Amino acid sequence: LKNIHGESFEIRLEEENSTVLFKGALRLSGTEDYAPILDMLKETLIGPPGLIVLDLRELDFLNSSGITMLSLGLSLKLVTTQGSTFRCSLLSRCRGTLAR
Amino acid sequence: MMMRETLGNYPQRASECEYLTLAFSPTSAPLRSRWRNNGLSADFLGDYVTTFLPTDGGITALKNKQNEIKHTVTYIANELLENAMKYHQPDVEIPIRIHLELASDHITVSVSNGISVVQAGRYKEFVEHLQEGDAGDLLLRQQEESAKSSESTVSCLGLLTIISDYDAKLDWRFDVHPTQSGSMTVTTSAVLPLKTVPGASA
Helix, strand or coil, X not given: CCEEECCCEEEEEEXXXXXXXXXXXXXXXXXXXXXXXXXXXXXXXXCCCCCCXXXXXXXXXXXXXXXXXXXXXXXXXXXXXXXXXXXXXXXHHHHHHHHC | CCCEEEECCCCCCCCCCEEEEEEECXXXXXXXXXXXXXXXXXXXXXXXHHCCCCCCCCCHHHHHHHHHHHHHHHHHHHHHHHHHHHHCCCCCCCCEEEEEEECCCEEEEEEEXXXXXXXXXXHHHHHHHHHHCCXXXXXXXXXXXXXXXXHHHHHXXXXXXXXXXXXXXXXXXXXECCCCCXXXXXXXXXXXXXXXXXXXXX
């Protein structure tokens, strides 16, 4: 899946699947609704090693269910490489940035 | 049973302030089709407060602060409304209400909905747990566990982010339904201090 969109948002795989671009306002209702996006993230992150960019510059809004989805997607990669301590600090920083 | 119970320092309404209340009767359409109203209402409240936060002719620092508060109000309103819509008890005549209050030094966003006495008990337990611990620590712990979480855990995450990421203070009020003893109205109230906003007034 290269593109997921809804009334207020769009998520696209770009640059030969190395960039995931998030646009708009993500306010889906929970785990079930976020599952296709999490699957897209997982597929991208478990791909061949290399730089993966999550481009959130045009993401205007993310609800707490979306924060959970994004942190699950990110932790997938980190758990296999850095362990859980690093995972915690990254999640914390990620949340702080998104909050602003 | 007490008719009213408060947890935390539930705020009294300021005697003179601007306020706005929206009410929804959630039995009229399914949750999925009403979901977009959360975002529309939250965006509206976020825009609404900007009128009362002067930017003094476009001074960048004030403009940035205004944007930050607008985003904060939108986020808090959206999270509280999402929770209310998810957990509202549909078979009682209690509307879901969102109430915004602007005072000179703080903004209050309150959301109320109907729940069963059993649900209210579980919610109170969570609140007491929250009051004993650190919201930031609880948030990280819950995120660690969220892979196997139920919806209710995810919903609590929203409250934790309001405290931890936005420095808002949460308080709760539980009111027994006057005629249906198995039902209650729960009101969750988030108070956002405005002390750090130069020139802000309501």
